[in-house]
Amino acid sequence: MKKSYQIISGILALSMFCTAFTGCSGNDLQTDSFVPTERPVEILTSETAQEEEENAMNKPEMKPVAETSLPETEHISPTETVTSVLGTQIDVDAVLNRDSVEDSGKNYSMPLSRFIEDGDLVTSFTFIFYSADGKSSIGTYKGGCGISVTQDCPSATNKGWYQSDDFSVQADGAYVEVTWNVPAEIQNFIPKSGTVQIGYWWGDTTEVRLQNVICNYSRKAEIPVDNTENIAVGQNLNYSSDSTNTISIPLADVLGNDGTPQAVTFEIASESALGKFTGAFGMNGNEWYMSDTVAVFTDASNLSLTWIIPEEVKNTLSESPELLFSYWWGKPENIVLQSVTIKYSTGRVFYTLEQEQEPSEPLDEEALKADREKASALVANIKVGWNLGNSLDSYDKRSGTDEDYETLWGNAKTTQTLIDTIKKKGFNAVRIPVSWTNHLDENGNVDGLWMERVQEVVDYAMHDELYVILNMHHDDFTWLTPTKDAETEVTEKYVKVWSQIAEQFQDYDEHLLFEGLNEPRVIGSPNEWTGGTAEERTVINHLLQKFVDTVRSSGGYNPNRTLVITTHAASISDSALDGLRLPNDGNVVLSIHNYAPYKLTTDEFPDVRSFDDAGKYELKQEFDKLYEKFVSRGIPVIIGEFGAEDKDNATVRSAYYAYYVSQAKERNIPCFVWDNGAKDSYGLLDRNSCTWYYGNIADAVINAVNS
Known part of the structure; x- marks a missing residue:
């Protein structure tokens, strides 16, 4: 996970830097427990994504801020190809047992997404091992590596997999470095979505501890x-002290008012061989950004390190940018x-941006904080939820009766008994996906019988005192296209x-939440x-604000109702999260759809049937990201x-x-199980008999949230 730190006056304690489908459409592993970090609530406003919006949404209709008659021009920079050769180190702390009868006991897998981007050329991996007790001699380490x-x-060697020959490495007592040079013939075929695996077959000690994994790659x-600027620094760094291991370099004078850093090359030197350089790069935007740990092995005393600046950093660049360079360890x-x-x-x-309406009046910070506390308190009351998938969200491009649509995708008509079954199992919330697309006339009026049926199903859940999320679902597949060209028409209908x-549900109390969008995106x-793209994310942000404004301006309980928003396609990707512009309202909840690890959760990979350490690691990293970016700042999140x-x-x-549920719970993130009613797919409950296909899975979910 990228490490992000709040900007406090000046540079935030530098010691912190050293703590080394589809729903309906488809570092440190020392412990599985999560200890939340206490943070002051940071008030995030619509300014967070302002730069992206301004750049993305005004082409070709851009107008300069100044009221002049100057021609509208767009600067196009010349381009250069830059190559960065680096190593990324991830802390693991996992024990491998040569005598384990389970493959997972003697193998360790990690998602490649922790190291690389698509297009990177992976050249080698180095695995750092110690004997499990830290004292026993490992002798000769025998094992093997594999990679997707x-x-x-x-x-x-197998479909979608390459397995190395077995190898032996002589240990230095209780310590051994195992380096696997990735064969040249497979380097161009390694996907970010895959995994890398190391196995321990034999050694003088039964168990070894995998401390770190270093992936060496070129990008x-x-x-x-437009310009290249060299800054002479000449400053000494000493890894032994927090006050001397990091340097900050102001960039405002270099970049001026309109410069964006694209790549940085650091030239370092020492009086002796570096051996292994370990450190990190950083830059300040809306938050401090620090890279994962950089680790490079070299016998030279000089080293050149090139950092290609991530888009998420460039998109949130501070007005007074500073560059950070940290030295955490090396031989000298x-x-x-x-x-x-x-x-x-x-x-x-x-x-x-030309606006049809004046923007909403901004809330003061105290009101915003109070509303966020209200939303967080409501989310805290949700233990775990269940999705009524592939029922009211069924759609087709034809006409039919309302009941036809509810049962169109093979599920029985929803009954009070079905909802009672959900509650009896232990779920205290239900998400009711609804596709409105087939129930609108040419003027956007909802068919009255359909609205009544939706209300009837909502009432089933209300009768059982469940929390209910009512949404607009597959409309994002049929007509709700988030592009600038379609925005005016889409917004009017939306x-x-x-x-x-x-209006229909204005008198329902706080147990009913509205969800403005499901998985908004441009299909295909x-x-x-x-x-998505910056343009798509910006249109989605506009729609979310319109959703909030529309509900708040209606009657009944709606001015106080908790509302649910989402990212582009409900994605957890960095670009989706960073591109989200929070509405000007504090009583909102962010919803993310996360079917991870993807190869396990989807039938696209029928042979991937096990849940290994790499999958656990991926989940923990993603939940950490949601916690750091949102929950820790008072913005509630649900899956x-x-x-x-x-x-x-x-x-x-x-x-x-x-x-999954237990890890989310540790970070105060309630989850909603996706159930499409199909036993051979995501279905857990037989909706015809109201009995469980997989009661063991449902019980596992409930036990996890109750433990």
């Missing part, structure tokens, strides 16, 4: 470059940062529908499930959808569901 490869890899990027205690070379682009012009929903686009499709692995799925 794409289906078209001609050198794969190429074509970046816009002291090194010298000789110079820094910055490649940057210019022409970052700020534009205003507001019309939500006005009617709000290259980034459909990975965060609106999660689950794993049946692969004749009910026991594994039970363990997966339990682990």
Whole structure:
């Protein structure tokens, strides 16, 4: 996980830097327990995503802020290809047992997404082991490595996988470094979505502890470059002290008012061989950003390190940017940062966006804080929820009766008995997905019989005193396209529908929540499930504000109702999370859909049926990200959808569901199980008989939240 730190006056205690589908459409592993970090509530406003909005939404209709008659021009920077050769180190702390009867006991897997981006060339891995007790001699380490490869890899040893030959490495007492040089013939076929695995077959000690994994790779990027500036630094860094291991370099004078850093090269030197350089890079935006630990092995006394600046940093650049460089360990205690070379682009012009309406009046900080506390308190009352999937959200591009639509995708009509069954099992919330698309006339009016049926189902849950999330579901597949060209028409229709929903349910109390969007995205686009484009994210932000304004301006309890918002496609990707512009309202909850680890949870990979350490690690990292970015700052989060499709692995799925819910619970994030009613898919409950297909899985979920 990228480490983010709040900006406090000046540089935040530098010692912190050293603490080394689809729902309906489809570092440190020392312990599984999570200790929340106490943070002051940070008031995040719509300004968080302002730069992205201004850049994305005003083409080709851009107008300069200044009222002049100057021609509208767009600066286009020349480009350069930059290569970065680095190693990323992740702390693991996992025990491997050579005598384990389970493969998972003698193997350790990690998601490649912790190290690389798509397109990176992976050259080697180094695994740092100690004997489990820290004293016993390992002797000769015998084992092997494996890694995911794409289906078209001609050198794969199995479909989608490459397994190395067994190897032996002589240990230095209780310590051994195992380096696996990735064969050149597979380096171009390694996907970010895969895993890397190390196995321990034999040694003089039964158990070894995997302390760290270092992935060495090269990354190429074509970046816009208008200028290159070299800054002479000449400053000594000493890893032994928090006050001497990090240097901050102001960039405002270099970048000016319109410069954006694209790549930075650090030149370092020492009086002796570096051996292994360990450190990190950072820069301040809306928050301090620190890279994962950088680790590079070298016998030289000089080292050049190039950092290609992530988009999430460039998109939130501070007005007074500073560059950080940290030295955490190496053979020499002291090194010298000789110079820094910055490649940057210019022409970052700020534009205003023409608005049809005046923006909502901003809330004062105290009111915003109070509303967030209210939303957080409500979310705290939700233990775990269940999705009534593939029922009221069923749709088709034809006409039919309302009951036809509810049962169109194979599920029985929802009854009070069904909802009673959910409550009896221990769920205290239900999400009711609704597709309105087939029930609207040409003017956006909702069919009265359909609205009554939706209300009837909501009343079933209200009768059982459950929390209910009512949403707009597959409309994002049929007509709600978040593009600038479609925005005006989509917004008009969207507001019309939500006005009617709000009016129909205005007298329901706080147990009813409205969810404005499901998985908003552009269908079939290259980034459909990975965060979309800046333009798409900005239109979604506009729609969310319209949703909030529409509900708040209606009657009854609606001015006080807790509302649910989401990111592009409800994605947990960094670009989706960073591109979210929170509405000007504190009584909102963020919903994310997270079917991770993806290969386990989807039938696209029928042979992936086990839930291993790599999957656990991935989940923990993602929950940590949600906690750090939102929960710790008073912005409540729910997992609106999660689950794993049946692969004749009910026991594994039970363990997966339990682990998922327990990890989320530790971070105060309630989860809603996705259930589409299909036994061979995500279905847990037989809706015809109101009995459980997989009662063991449902029990595992309930036990996890009650433990």
